[in-house]
Amino acid sequence: METTTVTLRWAVVLLVAHPSVQTRMQKEIDAVIGRDRPPTMLDKLSMPYTSAVLMEVQRKANVISFNTPHRTLQETSIAAILSQLTTVLDDPKVFTQPTCFNPDRFLDDDGKSFRRAQVASLVPFGIGKRQCVGESIARMCxxxxxxxxLQRYSLLVPDNGEPPDLTPTYG
Structure with missing residues (x-):
């Protein structure tokens, strides 16, 4: 749950920092779900932009991809291998202008279908045997x-405040 909570916090910060993305998402929510009922997972199938925003949140919130060290069980010439998911999630060959928050990178020009290469390269939960077992519940949450x-609220910077500083702090 920790990584899901952190990703939700990043989602709020990124949506505050990008109000046009938030507004577009809210229009899709209003069109598909309305305001009279809660969303369900079936709604996701009719919400490509919202899905693209959440994919971009996961790509940018690289805290999900924290790399847990592993060790070998027998003598070997390699003591540890760390998959560096950030090199995949920020690969400029796949994600043009990777430092920019751009949900449209996941959508074809029609705005309804997804770009396969970008979706396939979105691996915030890891790859292979070390892939997070909680991926499906995290995506649902x-x-x-x-x-x-966003169905009920708009996330805004206070009148006297400044947009959030998105400069990463490493360490």
Missing amino acids: LFLVVTSL
Whole structure:
């Protein structure tokens, strides 16, 4: 749950920092779900932009991809291998202008279908045997919580405040 919670926090910060993305997402939520019922996972199938926003949140919130060290069980010439998911999630060959927050990178020009290369390269939960077992529940939580939040609220910077500083702090 820790990584899901952190990703939800990043979603809020990124949506505050990008109000046009938030507004476009809210229009899709209003069109598909309305305001009279809570979202369900079936709604996600009709919400490509919302899905693209959440994919971009996961790509940018690289805290999900924290790399857990592993060790070998027998003598070997390699003591540890760390998959560096950030090199995949920020690969400029796949994600043009990777430092920019751009949900449209996941959508074809029609705005309804997804770009296969970008979706396939989105691996915030890892790859192979070390892939996070909680991926499906994390994706569900992210969709339901963010959609429910934006269905009822707009996330704004206070009148006397400044947009959030998105400069990463490493260490």
